[in-house]
Every structure is written in C-alpha cells, then in structure tokens.
Amino acid sequence: MPTSTVENYLKQILIVSLETNCPEVPMGKVAQGLSVTSGTATTMFKNLAENGWLHYYPRRGVRLTRKGKALAMNMLRRHRLLETFLVETLGLDWSEIHQEAEELEHAISEKVLEKLDEFLGRPRQDPHGHPIPSRGGVIRRSSTQSLLSCKAGSKVTIESITDQESDFLKFARKKQLFPGQVVSVLSHEKLADAITLQVGGAAPFSLGSRSSEKILVQA
C-alpha cells in the first residue's frame, strides 16, 4: 500500500504533466508544488522508482509508469469528487475545499468513493471546472487557452480556474469569474501586461498576466 506521501507525489507529478502536456516532469516543479526541498524530492524520486511508480532520469526528470499513472489518476478522481461533495452536499465555499480534499483523499476507501460518486450523480467536473477522471483513469482534455491568450474584442466562456489559493478564488468569485461565465475581452495590452474584461453587466476591470493565465477558457 502506498503511503499518503507517495500518493501526493504521484498526483503532483500527474498534475504537472497534464499542465505542461509533457509526460516527463522536472524535479523542481514537483518539489515546489509539494513545498519540500529539492533534496527531499530527489531522495523520494529514487524511492518511487525503486517501487515501480515511475522512471527516474537523473537531472532530467521523472515519468510515471502505467502503475504510477493509474494511482495518480485515481487520486485526482478522489480529490475532485470530494471537492464536489463538499460544495454540492455540505455547502462549503469553493475557496476552502482544496485543503480539505487534500487530506480526505488519502482516507477514503474505494468502496466509499464509489458510493459517493453514485450519490453525487456521477459528476464530470469539480467546482473549479476541472474534469473528474473516470473509474478507469480516463480524463477529459483541458483547454489549452487561457484568458491571457485571448484577443481584444473576443468573447469566451470560462472553463476552469487553475489556482487553488483561497484568496484568489474569493477574488474570482467576487468578479464573477467562475466556470460557465461568459467574458468579453475589451482590451489586451501586450506591453502593459494586462487585459481588460467585462463579465455580465458589471463594471470592466483589468487582470495582469499572472492572474489571467490562471483562467482557462473555451473560444
């Protein structure tokens, strides 16, 4: 049985590889995502490789094995189903559910997970708009476009918010930036590093590149 630490590493590796569209993930991204030192992650990588979860190519990165990817997908499924449960059933705010799910995902059994999925009506995305992997480990491909890549004058629909920070999510909700919302891009200044948006009938406002990158959209 994998420990919860192993589960967290594998899930983080999968998340980075989905984000970058590349199966090989550098050590630094994983260490940063898990808030551990680089030495810790290196040591762990050797361990994970020894146990068949991934291939470790020193100074180049890691790549999940079939077994590692299956576990990582399952963790993503757990995490996102739990987030959905916390919002839909218990009524928690979407800005506070990530940390809760981060713990619960390791404690829930396959049996309870299945019952939960059934209870929720087999949802296909979580409250942040992220796709929920199927029981077999298949996941819908996410959009490759963020608000940052939108031209002035375009009108797009928000697919997901890729930041789990409570403060950012609270801000996003206040500005009506959540999955399903339609956004008009009023201007996009490459040099000023900012875009100006309008959502619904509310007053227009601007986002920097850091923030607009976090919002994935569909043309």
Added chain:
Amino acid sequence: MPTSTVENYLKQILIVSLETNCPEVPMGKVAQGLSVTSGTATTMFKNLAENGWLHYYPRRGVRLTRKGKALAMNMLRRHRLLETFLVETLGLDWSEIHQEAEELEHAISEKVLEKLDEFLGRPRQDPHGHPIPSRGGVIRRSSTQSLLSCKAGSKVTIESITDQESDFLKFARKKQLFPGQVVSVLSHEKLADAITLQVGGAAPFSLGSRSSEKILVQA
C-alpha cells in the same frame, strides 16, 4: 497539532475508561485495543504525558487531562458522526463502517464536521447505538446492563452493540440483534455459560457469555 497516532491513543483510552467506568486506564488495555506491543504503548504514554494529554503513573496506568479528554471526546464525535453518515447517506452496511471511520476521523476538519452534523440532522447516536458526544464534549451515559446480566423470563430492548468486528455485526444483523429491537430471554444457564433468546417471531437461539456481553440493553 496532534498526529493521528496521538488521536488514536487518546480515543482508545477514553473508550476503555467509559467501558470500565474508571478514569484510570491500564497500559495493556490500550496496547491491545490499538494492536501495538506493550513497549510501544509505554513509550508513547511518556510522550503523551510530556505533551500534557494525560498523567502517566508507571505500572498503574494513565488518566486523561482535561485537554486530553476534550480531544478524545471530539474524536469519538467525529468517528460516530462519520459512521452515521456512511450508513444514512451513502448506504454502506453497518458491519463495514468502523474501519472506514477509523481513517476518515483524522482527515475531517472541524468545519466539515459541523456541516456534516447539520446535514445529518444532529443525530444523537450512531448505527451501533453508541451515543454521539455533543460539540462541547458531553456524552450520554451508556447502559451498564448487557444481555449476560438478564434473568430468564425478562424482556429487554437492545441499546447498542459494543463490538466493531465485521463478522460479529453480520451475525447480529442476521439474528435481528440491533439497537431498538426487543428481546425475550428464555433461559439463562449460569453453569452452561449460555442464554437462550427470542427476537420477534423468529426461532429461539443461544448465545455464549462472550457474545451476550457485547450487547447492551435497557430493562
């Protein structure tokens, strides 16, 4: 923050002290209940004492401090609310929920617990008939009478089943032995170490002392 190991030790100590009606709990009962060696429990006791969770009286036992008892009661509350959720909301069988709750109790936050309690309608007992402590750590006193202490000819109501073993619970359900059921004690042979029961219109059957001790009843 206490680790989940600390939480398990304190909860186990509380359970034994409630069962025996005595605040001082011997090391052996705790080690056995947690399936660790006696040396491990001794080492842990010194640790728990150093951190103010309990008083340790070498070779006599331990006694929870106010702080330790508060945490232990909270763990019992978590455990029993989770068991209730697993049966009432997700529809798991009462014979399989204990192990699930044993993990989940450490992963759930106070905030989620409160929402869960509200969602469940503030239940006062779990599926095995055990009282659920209030948020303030107050618990209903359990019955002191078990089926073993019942005289032949008496008719009693089952309050709770004090064994969490899946196999025993499956057997109990099959024999209609669960909280709320009315049982007639047909005979009680002290020397043969057995009682004969009848529940509802079903055929009478016998229980040994080991088993009948596990079923608490109200006159």
Added chain:
DNA sequence: CAATATACTTTGATTACTCAAAGTTCTCAT
C-alpha cells in the same frame, strides 16, 4: 513467605519521511 506468573518498562534497531548545507553537472551568454 518464597516461587512463579503477569504486567509493565527499557533498550537497540528499523522505516518513512524531512531539512540544511555542501557538492556536482549542465546550460547559456559573453
């Protein structure tokens, strides 16, 4: 009261993480 059994404690070792700090390799810009 002594001998024995029971309950408990101590000791030394192991596992699974973690960090800080020192060392190594690789990349890239001059």
Added chain:
DNA sequence: ATGAGAACTTTGAGTAATCAAAGTATATTG
C-alpha cells in the same frame, strides 16, 4: 571555450512511530 548561475544530487542529522527481546516490579498462589 569559459565561467557564472541554475538546477539538481549527496550527505548527515533529526522526528515520529514501530518491533523484538531483555529486564524489572508486582500480584498470585502453593
């Protein structure tokens, strides 16, 4: 091509939890 900096690895040490086995105190019982 070289030297500076980034990215990565190694080393040594610490924490929390566990066990087996040896040692000690207390209770039971002949």
